[in-house]
Every structure is written in structure tokens, then in C-alpha cells.
Amino acid sequence: MADLVRMAAIGKRYGGVQACHEVDFVLGAGEVHALLGENGAGKSTLMKILSGDITEYAGSIAINGTPVRFSGPTDAQAAGIAMIHQELDLVPGLSVADNIFLGRELRTTVRTVDRRRMEREARELLDRSGVGLDPRRPVGELRVGEQQLVTIAKAISLDARVLIMDEPTSALTSSEVERLFDVIRELRNSGVGIVYISHRMEEIAKVADRATVLRNGKIVTSFDPRKLSTAEVVEAMVGRPVQTMFTTPDSDTGDELLRVENLKLKARRPRPGRRDPDGISLTVRSGEIVGLAGLLGAGRTELLETLYGVAPGGIRTGRILLQGRPIRPRGPRQVLAQGIGFVPEDRRASGLVLFHSILANTVVSSLPSYGRLGVIARRMERTASVRMADRLRLKFGRLQDEVGTLSGGNQQKVVFGRMLLTEPKLLLLDEPTRGVDVGAKAEIYRLLGELAAQGLGVLLASSELPELVGVCDRVVVLRDGRDVASFSTADSGEGDLLAAAMGHGEMFDEVGGV
Amino acid sequence: GTTNERASGGASPGASKSCKGTDGKYTIGMSQANVAEPYRQRMDDDIKAAAKDVPQFDVKFADAAQDNAKQVADVENYITQQIDLLIISPNEAKPLTSVVKKAYDKGIPVIVLDRKVEGDAYTGFIGGDNVQIGREAGKYIAEKLLPQGGNVVELKGLAGATPQAERHEGFVEGIKGNPKVKVIAAASGDWLREKGQSQMDALLKANPKIDVVYSHNDPMAEGAYLAAKAVGREKEMKFTGIDALPIPSGGIKAVEQGRLSATFTYPTNGKEAIAAAKKILVDCGTIEKTQTLPTRLIDASNAAKIYAEENPTG
Amino acid sequence: MTDVQDKVVTTDKMSVAATLFRFQSVFGLIAVFVAAIIFSPRKNGAILFVSADNLANVVRAVSEIGIIAVGMTFVILIGGIDLSVGAVLGLAAVGSAVLMVENDWGFLPSVVLVLAIGLVFGALQGVATAMIGIQSFIVTLAGLQIARGLARIWSGGQGVAIAYGDGPKEAPTSFALLGERTFGGLVPIPVIIFAVVAIAAVVFLRVSAFSRHLYAVGGNEKAARLSGVPVVRVKIAVFAICGLLASLAGIVHAVQLNQGSPNDGIGYELDAIAAVVIGGTSLAGGRGSVAGTVAGALLLGVLNNILALNNIDSNIQLLIKGLVIVAAAALQRLRPTS
Amino acid sequence: MTDVQDKVVTTDKMSVAATLFRFQSVFGLIAVFVAAIIFSPRKNGAILFVSADNLANVVRAVSEIGIIAVGMTFVILIGGIDLSVGAVLGLAAVGSAVLMVENDWGFLPSVVLVLAIGLVFGALQGVATAMIGIQSFIVTLAGLQIARGLARIWSGGQGVAIAYGDGPKEAPTSFALLGERTFGGLVPIPVIIFAVVAIAAVVFLRVSAFSRHLYAVGGNEKAARLSGVPVVRVKIAVFAICGLLASLAGIVHAVQLNQGSPNDGIGYELDAIAAVVIGGTSLAGGRGSVAGTVAGALLLGVLNNILALNNIDSNIQLLIKGLVIVAAAALQRLRPTS
Numbered sequence A: 001m002a003d004l005v006r007m008a009a010i011g012k013r014y015g016g017v018q019a020c021h022e023v024d025f026v027l028g029a030g031e032v033h034a035l036l037g038e039n040g041a042g043k044s045t046l047m048k049i050l051s052g053d054i055t056e057y058a059g060s061i062a063i064n065g066t067p068v069r070f071s072g073p074t075d076a077q078a079a080g081i082a083m084i085h086q087e088l089d090l091v092p093g094l095s096v097a098d099n100i101f102l103g104r105e106l107r108t109t110v111r112t113v114d115r116r117r118m119e120r121e122a123r124e125l126l127d128r129s130g131v132g133l134d135p136r137r138p139v140g141e142l143r144v145g146e147q148q149l150v151t152i153a154k155a156i157s158l159d160a161r162v163l164i165m166d167e168p169t170s171a172l173t174s175s176e177v178e179r180l181f182d183v184i185r186e187l188r189n190s191g192v193g194i195v196y197i198s199h200r201m202e203e204i205a206k207v208a209d210r211a212t213v214l215r216n217g218k219i220v221t222s223f224d225p226r227k228l229s230t231a232e233v234v235e236a237m238v239g240r241p242v243q244t245m246f247t248t249p250d251s252d253t254g255d256e257l258l259r260v261e262n263l264k265l266k267a268r269r270p271r272p273g274r275r276d277p278d279g280i281s282l283t284v285r286s287g288e289i290v291g292l293a294g295l296l297g298a299g300r301t302e303l304l305e306t307l308y309g310v311a312p313g314g315i316r317t318g319r320i321l322l323q324g325r326p327i328r329p330r331g332p333r334q335v336l337a338q339g340i341g342f343v344p345e346d347r348r349a350s351g352l353v354l355f356h357s358i359l360a361n362t363v364v365s366s367l368p369s370y371g372r373l374g375v376i377a378r379r380m381e382r383t384a385s386v387r388m389a390d391r392l393r394l395k396f397g398r399l400q401d402e403v404g405t406l407s408g409g410n411q412q413k414v415v416f417g418r419m420l421l422t423e424p425k426l427l428l429l430d431e432p433t434r435g436v437d438v439g440a441k442a443e444i445y446r447l448l449g450e451l452a453a454q455g456l457g458v459l460l461a462s463s464e465l466p467e468l469v470g471v472c473d474r475v476v477v478l479r480d481g482r483d484v485a486s487f488s489t490a491d492s493g494e495g496d497l498l499a500a501a502m503g504h505g506e507m508f509d510e511v512g513g514v
Numbered sequence B: 001g002t003t004n005e006r007a008s009g010g011a012s013p014g015a016s017k018s019c020k021g022t023d024g025k026y027t028i029g030m031s032q033a034n035v036a037e038p039y040r041q042r043m044d045d046d047i048k049a050a051a052k053d054v055p056q057f058d059v060k061f062a063d064a065a066q067d068n069a070k071q072v073a074d075v076e077n078y079i080t081q082q083i084d085l086l087i088i089s090p091n092e093a094k095p096l097t098s099v100v101k102k103a104y105d106k107g108i109p110v111i112v113l114d115r116k117v118e119g120d121a122y123t124g125f126i127g128g129d130n131v132q133i134g135r136e137a138g139k140y141i142a143e144k145l146l147p148q149g150g151n152v153v154e155l156k157g158l159a160g161a162t163p164q165a166e167r168h169e170g171f172v173e174g175i176k177g178n179p180k181v182k183v184i185a186a187a188s189g190d191w192l193r194e195k196g197q198s199q200m201d202a203l204l205k206a207n208p209k210i211d212v213v214y215s216h217n218d219p220m221a222e223g224a225y226l227a228a229k230a231v232g233r234e235k236e237m238k239f240t241g242i243d244a245l246p247i248p249s250g251g252i253k254a255v256e257q258g259r260l261s262a263t264f265t266y267p268t269n270g271k272e273a274i275a276a277a278k279k280i281l282v283d284c285g286t287i288e289k290t291q292t293l294p295t296r297l298i299d300a301s302n303a304a305k306i307y308a309e310e311n312p313t314g
Numbered sequence C, D: 001m002t003d004v005q006d007k008v009v010t011t012d013k014m015s016v017a018a019t020l021f022r023f024q025s026v027f028g029l030i031a032v033f034v035a036a037i038i039f040s041p042r043k044n045g046a047i048l049f050v051s052a053d054n055l056a057n058v059v060r061a062v063s064e065i066g067i068i069a070v071g072m073t074f075v076i077l078i079g080g081i082d083l084s085v086g087a088v089l090g091l092a093a094v095g096s097a098v099l100m101v102e103n104d105w106g107f108l109p110s111v112v113l114v115l116a117i118g119l120v121f122g123a124l125q126g127v128a129t130a131m132i133g134i135q136s137f138i139v140t141l142a143g144l145q146i147a148r149g150l151a152r153i154w155s156g157g158q159g160v161a162i163a164y165g166d167g168p169k170e171a172p173t174s175f176a177l178l179g180e181r182t183f184g185g186l187v188p189i190p191v192i193i194f195a196v197v198a199i200a201a202v203v204f205l206r207v208s209a210f211s212r213h214l215y216a217v218g219g220n221e222k223a224a225r226l227s228g229v230p231v232v233r234v235k236i237a238v239f240a241i242c243g244l245l246a247s248l249a250g251i252v253h254a255v256q257l258n259q260g261s262p263n264d265g266i267g268y269e270l271d272a273i274a275a276v277v278i279g280g281t282s283l284a285g286g287r288g289s290v291a292g293t294v295a296g297a298l299l300l301g302v303l304n305n306i307l308a309l310n311n312i313d314s315n316i317q318l319l320i321k322g323l324v325i326v327a328a329a330a331l332q333r334l335r336p337t338s
């Protein structure tokens, strides 16, 4: 098999950070090549170089043996290289079809846009990846997961010889992931070379033919993922053995912290695609980690938003009790003051000010506690920030550095740390480990365990079933904005959750064991 | 423009048609170029005050905010409203000519104030003569203030405005008689007090010896005075303005209080306009095609008296 | 692959409300129109507002702002702003007058040169913002001053009157036609020019690939770049179009007023922006339409007209217009997707 | 968040280039200052520009724009813009004159009321943008018209002259002091007011928790809200501060010109915005500093002064100023982190 892509001695520096160093990377035709590594290892950087997004780098690239040097993404696309970017890069105001064909619109004979043909072809593409989206819908109305599917369809539509997928599944649930794998296998069989980046270890063994591990911008090892256990892969990535991914909770739970009774939200101005709570009841005890499972659009995010008081306006019925007292969430400030913290799903859009410092981002929720009379005591905030960074094992240079220069997982920790500094009783977490590497995940899980042991309650929405089963004491399954089942993780597995989430049992065997 | 029109006496044929005598009720539309200029605001005020004494009149006002296009629309709206007489103080001559003609051709008598439109499609023009005013100011400076000669700085109005050009042109003529009077510098103060002040700051700096400041209007003269006062040089030089509005913030008061040596009236003609309207509509008479009101020199000797005359109620 | 027909998202439900909101500025226009009829003064039983003559006046009065606003819509759609349009209008008005009257140029060469000046001026601003990366607010704020300065210098500081005829120092009579009325003396040519510009823009935005690129640049510039959209070229083109339309408006201005003055068009940029925003285009870029802008411009025109017909005091007019702008913008907030 | 702006980080090593860029507007100012000395006209061997008197004039001339620009910096830091400041200045100038002269109010009550009016006016604009969610460009564009209309109505359309004395229709002489000079007749009080405002703002932005909130809102409003920052309150406060400072500038304006006119301050908003942007504050919000703004305002003042000292034609001045603004903004783009 000829080498489709050969990258040699690739180097890339960002200020003091060596994102890639002397990296040699080879991709064959018809190969699915997984690229693994911790957050900030340099995976995205390497692939951005290949896809023409980054144009200044050291080293050389050859496609089919021909040396190339791209001057931009269009260049790379012309050479048959397409990339699904980690951050969803879509235009909210344009329709699904317009987004898919952006930059290479189909034309009629008089050079006008052939909208009908674009819509037809978009529908075919979406169907191929198993998504029944209306191609005329504006992308801004779609859920994160749906947007991710659109970017996948868009990349596939390029008919590329090399397809780079940078965390394509981070917002997808298992059924969509399965469908994507079908597509990947199909592409592989037709000779496309695929680079697959993911932090979901269970996916690697399923789909990849080969895996390469990057650490601190350098290649550490390359292997056949089917021949190694997950633990071994993880060790290669992190550089040390990681004992147990999941700290089994002691289930030493205390009093009831949160009680939600038949919560319903009737939005004043309903938005298409939103699934507001339509009768949800659940409880969280102090010291308990309760998971929220569900398919794409089951209403997990919306439930957490409603509890945090940031759902769009409407009529809310049912009751929310915190430590037995009814509360009416009206907004983050008020809810935070009552001891409920929230870590949103999309850290870049709703979590961080990317160009502000790590310090500023960490302390913003707890400012009143440093100094008095509205004057900040700099030493105090610095101490608090350093303490939190240590506790979360944040990997950073200086507190003054822009948060945007941290790797995704470390950015996530900053959002996390910010909430911990408010000393909450209850944490609402929405996909807290999306895009976070295994090592950091393990730390976050360990931290959750610690917090729970100290009496904190956690409500954790996640699309990763292993995470829910591994971390939570109990999992509540949502479907169509209602709670449909509740499991104790001590005596149920991922299959039970999935079956409940889908509302029937057919899928049980298919996704049963991972 | 100040192109001299043939002074053609008689009333236009359209004018008489609208006369309904003392029993009529008349709506008069006043189209003002820009009330942000104190002079023009005073014109409106004068018209308002004069119209109070004519019970048959109901005067409406429109402000074009210094935009020719807006003023065209204002006049058109008056035509739509079928007003009985139009008073217009045009922002600029040429752009307003055709719409004024349109009104005139529809049989609406038109009194043009301050700035003439082109052609003769209007009933009467009442205005001052900016060239003449500039000339008077020049003469006054050359003969009264600097008979032995001296240095003059000129603070001009907004570049591009007709009165600015005319007040400059007349002034140059006016000082010709005394070759020892030198204009050593000129700056554009855009008619504004603060602009006059900041321009004067620099002029003072650059010119150690200034004897007279000739300003194209009173506000800039006042600004210049303030600038000189700030560096303690206000006694070294004299200031003259133009407009002499009889309002508390106007030039007459400034002369009375000794900040300006002199100013020259630029009559608003509000009173005269209403008198002319009365003649046309109520008395069914005719008016002069062109009525140019002379300027008056205001100095310390007559300032208080004239202020009182112009503001009979106090 | 499994068949997933059941997951097709239905769009029907959003239809009625969404359609209403989509054409909200049109409805706003209708509402204002009805209000105008109600509040219109009457003379001899006739409603003054709806007289053909008055309606023609209303549209003629907004035609310049309207033409500018169409270009401004493009700029705002890519997330920029153009403060220079009023000054470019003045420059173009001066240019047409000087070329035809003082330089005795013919109709066509004058118009072409003036349009080219606007185009190049806009394109240069586009270069400064797209290639150097200066925010368009600043580029065009500077551009405003530069265009105004150029207009003053070119005209010698004075308005240049346009007289028509074949002699020297006279503009060709063909130019005067642009200011006339047609269709039985009812429809002013400027209105027709505005209509043509607006319709062309609407069609253009609907069928061209360029328009997709334009929305993409305004909606998510990075995504546009990664998709191979020529972002820099799009930006330069959009500013060039805006400059071109501003100078077209300047020509219309000059012919309507028989003069080109360097002070023409002062403050027009704010009126144009107001029309665009009232028309539902987001200042953040990526969302909006030319149809809305046209409705917005007409709405402002009707408002001006009805206030004037009722002889509302000019100071009170300022207050009312301010409040109407805020109210119209507040209405925009009611649309379902923010 | 102050960490992202011009703060010296002493503990950590930082490249010389970065430091240079951090204080770039200050260096820009120095460059312009040096250029001013070179291009200054000389009289009897003395460089006119650097005479104490002239420098005092330069700073006095920018003090009003400077005060406004400080408030504008706050608004721009939260990602907004305030076009109403010039009109609010006019309203405040009229207010002080009318209250003290026509209503014979005392110094303190007049000043307090006028400041309160600016504060409330700004706060209302803040409410419209923060609570109704209308873009501040539109809100303050309407606010501009409303404030201007109110000023016209309050003053009766004419400038209200201020005469000092104890009699009726005379303003208290204590008010006149605000326009005087101190420290041996050298330093104008308006300059001192400007300096106090600027220093207070710098200190405030450096030490207050509020300022962190302000930068956070400008940096990422959604993230700020989810982090528990009282976004609405911050916005309202910022617009209120901006209105307050604009009316303070209006009082200074009135006392310097011995008059309050409804047309005072026309176009000042654009000068203030230019000062802010030249000072390195991003119009996108979340990034910038008051120190930069002060440098920006001084830079514009020096430029104006040197152009006037050399008696440059006013039209050429427009061109030069436009180009300098673009050049200054282009320099901003050179900073290492975009």
C-alpha cells in the first residue's frame, strides 16, 4: 500500500510552546489512523498543518510521493484533503445545504446558485450518514450534536482522499457514533485515508487500523490498537500507568440535597429543536453523583439550564427543592448564591473569555471573597487561583497567560475550578469531559469522587455511557424531556441505559459490551 | 448668490389670487434652513412674535437641519398641505430654486429671506447684503480701529458656505483704503464658538502681535476673546463680529459688556417677512421684489439702546 | 445503514410565526402606513398623505438614503459598518458637478468616473479593513474625513451649481433627465433608480454564490475561511459596492438639487444605518435582508413625511424619531432566534 | 482581566517587544510629540509648540473630549458604543446655563442636577440595551436625537449666555472658577478635572471587582453571565458612568465658553471614539485601557494643535487627520497577540 500522506520532521512553535517537534507521520490509503494523546499533545496542530490551516511550520509533507506546501485550506482541499475541525465551524445564518456547499456552491448554467440541486445532494449526504435533517434549516437552530453531523456530512461531500476527523464524536451519543463508524468503514473500503482523533478510548479499538500516540508534540509510539488493551494505550499517552479510570464511589450518601418534582417548562417563545423539561422528577443526595443519560436532544442540557435559571423565559411548573426548601431559579447569580454551580457544555462559547488570563477566568465567579468594599486583594485572588490550579493539576505556564492558549482539557479545568471556588453544595455538569483526554478525565473523576466524599452533590449529564456507569452512583435516563428510568450503576450496565434512552430494547445487543 | 436681480416692482400674478382679505384664515409655511444656527433660530422667533399680532395667520415651521434635500422635501410637504404663503430661508440658492418655483407656479406667494434663490420665480426677497456687511466691517477696522495700520487676523465661517465667501470678499474691499492694515493670518472657525476659541489659541501662539480679530460671526469672536483672555492678551487687541443678534448670548450684549468692539447687524427680517405676508394676503397689496435691509454698526455707544429696542418686552 | 425516516425534523410548526417575523419590517411598514393615513391631515375631504403626488414625494425623498442603505446592508451583513457613505455622496455630487460644468465633460464619462471613484474609495477602505485588519468603524471614520476633505478641495469649498445646456460651463441636458419624473410625470427617476438597485440587490443576494460567501463572512468568518471562501476578496468587494452605491446616490443627489456641494450628505450614514437596522439586519453580521432595508427606509420616509405634514415642531420630531427607532429595534428582539 | 491590559508584569520576564507594544499608544504619543516639536513653527528661536502656554492649551483643548473618552472607554470595553455623548454634553451645557442663569439656582444644586441628568440618561440607555437587548449603536443613536431635542427645547433653541455675579439672571461666580487657571495661571482647571477623572478611572479599573466584571462582559458576555457576573447591572452602570462623564464634560464646556448652547458637542462622539481606538482599546470589547485612551486623546490634541500652529488649510487637515487615525489603528494590528 502506497503512502498517501507522508509528513516528515514537522515542527511548530507557539511562543514558548513547542506544539509539534520532529513529527513523522504516515497515512496509507484505506487506512483509519487514530491519533492519540493528551490535551495539548499537538494532535490538532499537526492536522491543521496537513489541512493547510496552519501555513508556517518546519518540515515537509508529501502526498502520494509528491512534495506539497499548502498556502491555505482551499489549496489542501484541491489536493484532496478535508478536515472536520474540533471546534464546530459552521455559519449559523446559512442553511444546512448552504453550509455543506459553502465555498464550492453548485451552479446552474447561468452561474446562479442551484439551490434545488444543493438541497437534494445535501439530503442524500445526510441520509448517508444517517441523519434525517432538513437541509433547508438554518444551522444556528441545530443542536451541537446535529451541527457535528453536518460538519461530518460536509467533509464527506468533499470526496477527499484524506479525511481528517478531529474529535468528530465529542457531542454525539452512541447511536450516532455507530452510524458514523459505518460511514468510516465504507470510506476506508473505497481507499480513503482517515485520520481519527478522539479521547474516547473505546472508539479507537473499534474503528482504527493503526494508532499513533503524541506526547508533548513528539511521537511516542505507534501500534495496532486491536492488539493493546485500553490501559496500555492510556499508559502510552500519559507516560505513566493510570490505575483505575473510575474511582468507584463509596455510595456513602447523605441527606437529600436536590429534589425536582414534575418539572415542566413551557417556553414563551419555543425554539425549534429545543426539548424543554416536560415532567422531570429526580433527586440528588449530598455525596451522590447522579448521571443524566439520553440521546441527542433528550433534554439533558435543557434540564440543567432550567435548574440554573438560564433557560429562556416561559412558564415553569413543578417544584425544585434545595435541602428541602423550594427555590425558583432566576439566574446564575441568584442560583450560585444558593450554592449551585454549573459547568456549561460549550466551554469556548459559554465558559471562557479566551483572550483573558487564566487568573481572571478562574476567579470571576468568586470575586467578592477577595478583598472588601469592591476592591480586589490581588494576593488573595492569586493564592486562590494557584491553589485551584494545583488541585486540578492544571498544565499551564503563567497565570497571566491567555486561557485560549491552553489545551482543551485544561480549559475545561479552568471552568471547573471557577465553580469550585464558589464552594457549591451542588454541581450541575454538562458534558464536563467533552474533548478532555483520558489522564485529565481520570483526574476530574477523582476530583468528583473527592468532592462527593466531602458531601457535595453532583448532577452529571454525559453522552459517554462508560463515564456515566463508571462515575455515577445512579443514572437517570431522559427521553423527550421526561425521565423514563433510573438505574443504580451497581447493578446495571451501559446496555440498560441505552435501551431506556432509545425507548425500546432492540439495540441492546448491538452496543452491549464495549 | 448675490447676483443682482432686476428690481421688478409689481406683484406676481399668482399673489393676488390667494388674498381673501381680513376675514380669511391663512396658513403660512416657514421653511428654515437650520435652526442650529442662532441667527436662524432668532429668525423663526421673530416671525413667531410678529405673527402673533396678525390674528388671521397661523405659521408652521420646518427645520431642514442644514440639508438641501431635506429642505426640498419640507417645501414639497407645504405644497401638499396647500399652504397660503411660503416663507423660505434657503440653505443654499441653487438647490432650492426649482422647488420654490414649483410652489410659486402653483400660485403660492413666496417670500424668500436672507439668501436669494435663482431666477425670479418668487414674490419677494428680503435680505441683507453680506458683501456690504463685510465691506462695512473692513472700513470700520481700517478707519476707526486701525487708522495707523496694524495686524488683523480673520476668523472665517464654515468653508463652503456662501456668507463666508461674501463676508470675506467685502472685507478685503473694505480695508483696501488703508494699505497699512495687514491680514496676517486666517483660520476657519466653522461658525462655532469653540472652534473660534481653539483656532485663536493657535493664532495667538503663532502671532505675537495681533491688533484686531475680524470674525465672520459673533460666536467665533466671543470664542476668540475667551482664548485671548486665557493668556491675558485680551486687552492688546480688539474684536469685531457680525450678526448682532438681540439675544442674551448674542453680539449686541457682547458689545454692551465690552468684549467686542463692534458688531454689524445682519437683520433676520422676520418682522418684515410677516409684514410683507400681511400685505399680500390680508391687504391684497403688492410688495417690492427685492428689499435689502442695510446693516447697522453696533458699538459701545448704541448697543444698550438697540438691544432694548429689539426686545420691547424686556 | 439503518433507515431513519422517522427522525426527519418537521419544519411546519415554525412556519406561521417565523414567516410573520421574517417579514416583520414589511408589517412594520404597513402598520406605519396605516397610522400615517389615520394621522394624516385632510384638506377638502382628501387624505393628503395618500395623494399620488405626496407618495411620490415620500419615495423620492428616501431614494438617496435607500440607495445608500442597500450598500450599507451588504457591509453590515459581513459584520462591518461604513461611516463614509455620506461623505462619499458629497464627493460624488461635487465630482459630477465639477466634471460636467467646470470641465465640460460629457454625461457618460462623468458618471462613469464618479462611480469609479466611489468604487475605488470603497475598495481601498475594504483593503484597509480586510488586509490590514483595522476595524471598519475606524477605517470608514477616517474615510469620512478624507472624502469630505477631498470634496472640499475639489469644489474649491463652494457648492458648484449645475446649469444645463450645450454651451461651455453647462452640463449636458441628458443629465437633467435623471432628476425628472416619468410615467405621466408621476414617478421620479430617482425612485426608479432606487427600485432598480433594490431589486437587483435582492435578486443578487438570492441567486449568487457571492451572497452565500457574504453571509458566511458575516456569520462566522473563520468557518468561511476554512471552507475556502475568499474572505478578503469578499470584504473588499462589499466595501467597493457600498462606495459605488454611495456615489450613485451622490449623482442622484446632484441632479435633484442642481448642485454639487462638499457639504452634501452630512449625517446620511446614520440614517442609512437606521434604515438597515429597522429593516431587521443585525449589526453583528450574517443575518438580514435588502427587502427589510427597503422597508426600513420607506418606514423612516413615511414617518418623516407624516410628522412634517402635521407640522410637528422640529425638536419634538427629534424625540419622536428617536423613540420610533428604539421601538423598531426593540421589535426585532421579539424574533424567535436571537 | 486587568492582566490582559496594560499592566506591568514585573515578576515575569517579558520580551522587550511585548512591553513596547503594551505601551504602544504612549509611544505613539511620544512619536507625535517629537514630530510636533520638529514641525512646530519657531518665533525668535523659541519652539512655539513646547511653550508652557501652548502645552496648557493643548491639554485644555482635549480635556472635554478626554473626559468623554474615558467614559467611552468603559462602554467600548463592554463591547458597546455610545453615540449620544456629544448630545448629552450639549444637554448638560444648556442645563447648567439655564439653571444658574435663568432659574438662578446655586452652583452646587445646578451641578448636581446636571450630573444626575447625564447619569440617568445614560442609565436609561443602559436599560434599553441591557434589558431589552437592543444594540447600543441604535439605542444611543436614538439617544443622540432625543438628548439633542431635549436640549433645544430646554434652551428655547438659543445658546444661553452665562454672566457672573450675585444678581438675578447671573450665575454664581464660584462657577466661573471652573474655567480659570491655577498653579500660577498655568494649569487650566478643566485639565485638572480631566486628570482627576482619568486617574480615578485608571485606579478604579485596576483595583475594583467591578472592573473585572466589566472586562468579562466585554470579553464573552454569555460566559460572564453563566459565571454569575451581574451582566445587566454592569451594563447599566457603565452607560450611566458614560452619561455622567459626558455631562461633566458639558459643565466644563459651558464654563469654558460662558454659554450653554443646544448645539454644543456635535460630532464629539466620533472624536472620543477615535481617541479610545487610537489608545488601543478594541471595539470588540474586553481589551483595552484608560491610560491608552488618555494617550490617544492627547495624540489627537497635539495633532490638532500642530496643524493649527502651522496654519494648515482646514481641508488638508481633514485628510491628514483621517490618515493619522488609520495609521494609528494599523499600528494596533502589529501587537503580537491579535
Ligand SMILES: Nc1ncnc2c1ncn2[C@@H]1O[C@H](COP(=O)(O)OP(=O)(O)OP(=O)(O)O)[C@@H](O)[C@H]1O
Pocket: A014, A015, A017, A018, A019, A037, A038, A039, A040, A041, A042, A043, A044, A045, A046, A086, A405, A406, A407, A408, A409, A435, A437
Ligand atoms: N493558537 C495558539 N496559540 C498559542 N498556543 C497554541 C495555539 N494553538 C495551540 N497551542 C498550543 O499548542 C499545543 C498543542 O495544541 P493542540 O491544539 O494541537 O493540542 P491537541 O493535541 O489537539 O489537544 P486537545 O486534545 O485538547 O485538542 C498546546 O500546548 C496548545 O496550548
Ligand SMILES: Nc1ncnc2c1ncn2[C@@H]1O[C@H](COP(=O)(O)OP(=O)(O)OP(=O)(O)O)[C@@H](O)[C@H]1O
Pocket: A140, A141, A142, A143, A144, A145, A146, A171, A271, A272, A273, A274, A275, A294, A295, A296, A297, A298, A299, A300, A301, A302, A345, A461
Ligand atoms: N434550536 C435551538 N436554538 C437554540 N439553542 C438550541 C437549539 N437546540 C438546542 N439548543 C441548545 O443547544 C445546546 C446543545 O444541545 P445539544 O446538541 O448538546 O443537545 P444534547 O446535549 O445532545 O441533548 P440534551 O438536550 O440531552 O442535552 C443546548 O444548550 C440546547 O439548549
Ligand SMILES: [Mg+2]
Pocket: A043, A044, A045, A086, A166, A408
Ligand atoms: Mg485538538
Ligand SMILES: [Mg+2]
Pocket: A300, A301, A302, A345, A430, A461
Ligand atoms: Mg447537551
